[in-house]
Amino acid sequence: MHFTALIAALWIVPALGIVAMLAIRRPRWAEFLNLANAIVVFGLTLTILVAAPDHAWVGGDQYLLLTPLGAWVLFCVGMVYLLASIYAIGYMRLLPEEAPRLHKYYALQAGFALTMLVAPLMNNPGIFWIAIDFTTIVSAFLVGFEKEAECIEAAWKYLIIVSAGLALALLGIILFYWGGTFTLGPTYALTWANLRGVAPHVPEVLLFLAFLLTLVGFGTKVGLAPMHTWLPDAHSEGPAPVSAMLSGSLLNIALLGIYRFLSIVDAGGYGLMGHTALLVLGVISLFVAGLFIVRQDGAKRMLAYSSLEHMGVLAIGFGFGGPIAFAGAMYHMINHSLTKSLMFFGAGNMMRAYGSKAMSQMRRVLHYYPFSGGLWLLGAVAITGAPPFGLFLSELTILRGGILSANPWAVWVMAILLILIFTAFMNHFRRMIWGPEPEPGEAPTLRLSTWNVLPMILAFVPILVLGLWWPQGLWEFFQHAFTVQP
Template structure:
């Protein structure tokens, strides 16, 4: 578990370092080095799990298994590539006068604070500490949302804080109920250890676990962006710095869904029923359809893709709710390709907004003529997230459709309707932004699009052929989550 400890210590040290020196020139490169080290530690941790299986620390404080280790690697990778993008982006924002040295220190410090919270969510074995880590991630991102200190950003930060605060309070009450149920079968010290809970799930009071899960789903569902608890997400994306939008959509939403799935596994073991899955399917499908409709009403490019995130998180929640091995495998794949694609899209969105000097969709035009790399990046990224073949999002959505046809065929038309609505909503806005008439005086900006290229190439690769090692990884996680044979 040495790799896990170093993974947690590095961003924690980064919080202090950047709070003191985050205003200095070339500080973005140091941020990249912090995240590169974290990625190396995550790969070391993945190798340990591959060789030794599930890892549990002394005292049952930390757990790394086939489910969370792939999310740890994904989190570290997206954290690194987003830091590569954010270095020139934040430098440009400072040159424009939108950021002072003090706020730049705050940005880099909270970036590392957010990464620490995400790693803690994924590595902790204690359901109470998981709740604390999710709250820490909320506090870090609230400060990032309000970074520009405009009236709109402050309003968005307060909405984010209040809605997610109410949501996280629901999750806390669910955790208290879980603790109460666990105290009937375990000692107080390890009552909330997930490994203890899952081993004794059949002895837990099923009625208490069902009530606990309702609060957990509502609480963590707020962080996922499930309808009707989603209102904070579009505002937070549109008013905060673009690198924050990339990690919010690419990482935070995944980790909140991870927390819900961990709790679902406990409820399934305690009740021997599918009640938790039905709740997830209901909330997930509703979120998927509502977000697909709202895509047609957006006037802000960041809000447009934030509703796309709600749509895809709804689809993942629905797939995990089905609970079959096929659906679980599809959900894990979709979680991966969505994180890679959406973080890449927000990189291009950030540069598109800098080129146009606005985030208003009707004023962003002619990107492919002003800066072809940004225009093509946005176009290909949109094709990818809309589910066009041969990219990985098409593969994962197709697998979710097949799983639905196998288990709940009467729901298949709703999924097809949502996919069609989302595709139309995206392209009615993207086409004029990329190919429209270029405004006079519009100039290219300094851009680092290597993260976009790397992410989209990976998503294309996963659409053409899933590597055997990754497939085996997903299969092991599928066995753990669904409790049945893999594909």
């Protein structure tokens, strides 16, 4: 399989779709062009995942890098992009005031997907940083697409905070490169492999300082606490399909960057400090998410803090290290991508049906929307890590790996915080399902289309299957990915 051709197709298809959508300028054409793009992109990411090399593949004159972990992240992007593109047709049709601009929305959505398909394949950390920056720029336009005051404010907050974080990440990359000059001379090819190769010869203080800068910088993009302050606003104010892509795809890519820099510290012989630093940020993120979920009233804002929680779980999984925790973290990626997409789709439906973002206004959800509301409730059970869904297995595996790690104390902290979050999360849904009847004249009358419900079904089925059955092939793939450079 020629990976260069596959990667070229992966980038060319959405790029051509963007041009076509902007040229045609018709909403109905644009929504189906975007959906066709998403179907092809999903097929290509699946092909790349199935054909992923046993080793790290480098091509494109040393600019492209394909690893098992990178292919897994790409697949998550393709999967969420497809689900969000299906849902966007139903959701955006509920915004008649935006109809004249919908072709721009779909072009931006395809552009957002394109930037996320570029970043994981970059072999140069500097170009990886540029690609991550492009994801910020494009997604900021999507966050502010509805042009309400809260949306514009969230978009600016997102741009300013993430740009500040990425500036620190750039400084960290510069320090990593500078450390390599002591061995390779004043100029050399800036690649992940070269940085790992020279890491044992870089002074400990310089190596760890560079890692901390990249951890804080890309951690801001991931939304790890305490750099998370942009995340609740951006995820809650953007259109629901955009929220799904931000949470289910983009955060994974930034975390991939952190793990690649962590592998450099591992190669330098100081992995324990790096893993502990990542682990501490993960625990803080879980703690902060738990505190804020308890007090939330906004449906999408609560889900945004849930994203903070699950990025904390992933940070803890990678921070534990070892093949078991690593496998649990990879499994958690796909389960979180699917479940969070389902949850944002359900939240988008209920927000439009009840005409409010506040959960206190969403009453007797199962009475008025038994099917989509039931899927949303099952998704809530799944997102809290309860059985029999996929996130239960992935979190349990991470905890198992943590017991065998150098930081077993975090296992108990993580378990206690997850129980707290489960209780708070389900309490909100108890009120929405069994709360008092809506006031006269406030009962929802919106009829949800197939486009609004189908992607919820498509997300729910694999969530349940992956909770009941962890395919042996996936376990072997995760174990192999652990042994290959990320």
